[in-house]
Amino acid sequence: MTPPLQPSSPMARWEHFPHGADIGLRGFGATPEEAFEQAARALTAAVTSARVAARVAVDVRCEAPDLELLLVEWLNSLIYEMAVRRMLFAAFSVRIDGARLEGTLFGEPVDVARHAPASEPKGATYTALKVARDDAGVWSAACVVDV
Amino acid sequence: MDLERLTRIDQAAWRIEPRGAMRVPGVIYADENLIRAMDDKVFEQTVNVASLPGIVQACYVMPDAHWGYGFPIGGVAAFDPAHGGVVSAGGVGFDVSCGVRTILTGVESKEVVRRQERIADSLESQIPAGVGSKGKIALEPGEMEAMLEGGARWAVAQGWGEPDDLERIEENGRMAGARPDFVSDRAKQRQREEMGTLGSGNHYLEVQAVAEILDPATAEAFGLREGEVVITIHCGSRGLGHQIAGEFAKEMVVAAESLGIELPDRELACAPIDSEIGQRYLGAMRAAVNCALANREILSHHARRVFRHYFPGANLPLLYDVSHNTCKVETHRVGGRKRRLFVHRKGATRAFGPGHESLPEALRPHGQPVLIGGSMGTESYVLVGEAGAETRSFSSACHGAGRAMSRHAALRRWSGRQIVDDLAAQGVLIRSPSSRGVAEEAPDAYKDVTAVVMAAEKAGLARRVARLRPLICIKG
Numbered sequence: 212m213t214p215p216l217q218p219s220s221p222m223a224r225w226e227h228f229p230h231g232a233d234i235g236l237r238g239f240g241a242t243p244e245e246a247f248e249q250a251a252r253a254l255t256a257a258v259t260s261a262r263v264a265a266r267v268a269v270d271v272r273c274e275a276p277d278l279e280l281l282l283v284e285w286l287n288s289l290i291y292e293m294a295v296r297r298m299l300f301a302a303f304s305v306r307i308d309g310a311r312l313e314g315t316l317f318g319e320p321v322d323v324a325r326h327a328p329a330s331e332p333k334g335a336t337y338t339a340l341k342v343a344r345d346d347a348g349v350w351s352a353a354c355v356v357d358v
Numbered sequence: 359m360d361l362e363r364l365t366r367i368d369q370a371a372w373r374i375e376p377r378g379a380m381r382v383p384g385v386i387y388a389d390e391n392l393i394r395a396m397d398d399k400v401f402e403q404t405v406n407v408a409s410l411p412g413i414v415q416a417c418y419v420m421p422d423a424h425w426g427y428g429f430p431i432g433g434v435a436a437f438d439p440a441h442g443g444v445v446s447a448g449g450v451g452f453d454v455s456c457g458v459r460t461i462l463t464g465v466e467s468k469e470v471v472r473r474q475e476r477i478a479d480s481l482e483s484q485i486p487a488g489v490g491s492k493g494k495i496a497l498e499p500g501e502m503e504a505m506l507e508g509g510a511r512w513a514v515a516q517g518w519g520e521p522d523d524l525e526r527i528e529e530n531g532r533m534a535g536a537r538p539d540f541v542s543d544r545a546k547q548r549q550r551e552e553m554g555t556l557g558s559g560n561h562y563l564e565v566q567a568v569a570e571i572l573d574p575a576t577a578e579a580f581g582l583r584e585g586e587v588v589i590t591i592h593c594g595s596r597g598l599g600h601q602i603a604g605e606f607a608k609e610m611v612v613a614a615e616s617l618g619i620e621l622p623d624r625e626l627a628c629a630p631i632d633s634e635i636g637q638r639y640l641g642a643m644r645a646a647v648n649c650a651l652a653n654r655e656i657l658s659h660h661a662r663r664v665f666r667h668y669f670p671g672a673n674l675p676l677l678y679d680v681s682h683n684t685c686k687v688e689t690h691r692v693g694g695r696k697r698r699l700f701v702h703r704k705g706a707t708r709a710f711g712p713g714h715e716s717l718p719e720a721l722r723p724h725g726q727p728v729l730i731g732g733s734m735g736t737e738s739y740v741l742v743g744e745a746g747a748e749t750r751s752f753s754s755a756c757h758g759a760g761r762a763m764s765r766h767a768a769l770r771r772w773s774g775r776q777i778v779d780d781l782a783a784q785g786v787l788i789r790s791p792s793s794r795g796v797a798e799e800a801p802d803a804y805k806d807v808t809a810v811v812m813a814a815e816k817a818g819l820a821r822r823v824a825r826l827r828p829l830i831c832i833k834g
Contacts, residue, residue: 231761330558334601337427357452
């Protein structure tokens with residue numbers, strides 16, 4: 212199935228940044244939603260370098276009193292679904308309404324031989340946690356994930 | 359870390375003098391080289407922990423310390439509930455009760471080397487490891503509660519362990535005060551199929567040869583003989599502990615203001631020990647400790663089956679099982695008087711000296727085994743707790759080598775394939791589903807574990823008993 216996603220804006224991208232023992236993720240986008248989606252892609256990329264197919268959809272919801280804590284909750288929801296369903300996710304759709312987030316994850320079951328997953332994320336943390344909009348209007352969403 | 363910011367106490371101890379909001383000093387145990395190599399974040403985090411309500415005596419920092427979450431990894435801090443003391447989810451860490459156990463085998467290393475490939479392959483097939491792996495046991499709801507209450511005792515009663523192990527495990531295999539009813543359904547769901555799994559990252563199961571005996575009398579009492587093989591497991595409370603840590607960190611951060619706690623860093627999420635949240639966290643965290651103890655017992659059961667297949671009749675007793683991510687209630691003498699304290703050890707090993715009442719009879723005259731994992735392919739150590747550690751660090755010592763380089767940097771520098779080949783040429787077989795995972799865990803991405811244990815010894819926390827060299831390493 213092809214996920215019914217909005218086309219990405221030119222600002223959409225993600226990156227990893229180094230942290231002592233773990234790994235930092237940062238997503239960029241035209242909106243907080245897009246930055247959150249890109250941060251989720253960075254999380255998958257921390258686990259596998261292989262291509263992941265967007266075959267199965269999983270809905271998640273979470274809430275938190277501010278946008279930064281909401282990013283941690285979003286990534287922790289993703290980590291939870293990865294662990295319980297033994298899946299990896301390739302594409303994401305996020306809707307934020309105040310303190311609430313509704314998201315859809317698109318992915319496939321882990322295939323150890325093909326995905327050769329490197330590390331299992333334990334949880335998103337409050338370290339280097341920042342959700343902000345820069346002067347050019349680009350949103351970024353970042354934190355360190357404990358692996 | 360800049361030495362100018364510290365006061366030197368002696369050759370192995372340094373002090374951060376109390377200033378600003380600090381209620382107690384920081385004390386770092388390390389040699390000059392280790393201090394210089396330490397991240398400035400360790401300094402900042404030590405200052406923050408020393409500022410928390412109810413902290414007693416000092417915030418101690420072990421020689422393998424590095425940048426952690428709120429607490430430095432390698433941090434030890436004790437809190438007194440009678441003085442507003444707190445319990446911190448960050449001070450215990452994401453992997454609640456992550457720890458190490460070592461099993462003696464009595465088998466000569468040359469006997470293992472003769473069958474090294476086959477034993478490595480068997481262990482790889484029998485030990486579920488890495489992302490996507492499942493345990494061989496799926497827990498139904500009633501069993502989940504029993505496991506969270508019973509820890510390793512539950513595993514033994516189910517036939518996934520050996521009764522003689524129990525006295526060689528902290529808390530005799532079962533942490534009292536666990537409250538499975540304070541553990542969320544999501545945490546339980548995450549654990550349902552993960553019992554007896556190794557996980558990934560820096561977790562491992564190693565077959566190691568005793569390469570050198572450094573303290574013959576203690577080694578004899580521990581059953582460690584040069585040339586013989588031991589099995590060491592490094593693992594924690596798996597998804598259940600991770601889920602509990604994340605959920606309570608959020609709850610404590612959100613509640614901090616209403617509890618009158620000013621957090622210098624959200625990662626220091628904590629709550630008064632006597633608060634409703636504090637008590638709920640302690641009950642859930644203790645259940646996670648039991649999960650870790652049960653998990654290591656089941657992993658040992660799988661490893662023992664493999665070993666007995668190759669060495670029928672082998673006696674495989676547990677030397678010791680000790681956690682390095684915990685908060686425990688202990689009585690310590692402070693200023694000449696005994697006090698009941700909540701001791702957080704985040705990346706630090708409890709290290710009771712000789713005579714401690716909690717040690718089994720055979721170990722009591724010598725002290726507690728302190729199991730130190732090095733990096734994959736290098737070496738590990740067995741130490742023994744020193745009596746002086748009681749006043750120096752609330753009886754705590756280091757826990758491992760500690761990373762010297764990020765995963766990111768390690769990936770850019772090394773290929774997993776090359777590391778596996780190089781180690782095989784040195785007689786160490788690595789089995790892992792992920793070549794990238796191996797690169798991230800490259801031996802040289804870690805500090806020199808020998809420098810770390812020497813610093814712990816010089817500081818009088820624990821002394822070296824034996825050095826172990828890996829033969830087989832199973833990684834997630």
